[in-house]
């Protein structure tokens with residue numbers, strides 16, 4: 789069933805640093821994901837820890853929080869039909885080495901940590917993550 793959804797996307801420090809923001813935004817738009825709101829921010833490690841708290845028991849949590857707070861990121865609200873799953877398809881597998889051709893992570897990702905983009909994985913998390921960055 790097709791329904792209009794919103795999802796949160798983050799262009800991570802590795803991609804912002806390599807000036808890939810416009811290329812990645814173009815990939816969203818070509819895939820019918822409309823950017824409804826966006827901002828470039830640099831979050832603290834505490835904010836990253838709060839954002840990623842669902843991963844707090846994972847061995848990679850500390851590195852993940854250091855990484856997301858290591859430089860500017862672009863956070864966006866994407867909207868479209870089945871936006872959550874469409875964005876995840878477009879991003880590709882978490883590990884760029886395992887991602888399909890033409891996905892964002894296959895095209896631009898460097899490693900499982902520096903995988904260029906984050907996207908919400910469920911309706912519930914999309915709502916939470918959008919609220920986290922766009923409170924108003």
Ligand code: CMP
Pocket residue numbers: 843848852882900901902903905906907
């Ligand atoms: P993201 O979609 O932002 O969600 C959590 C992030 O943890 C993930 O992308 C990866 O960049 C990072 N990560 C680091 N190591 C792992 C791992 N072993 N499994 C899953 N995610 C990992």
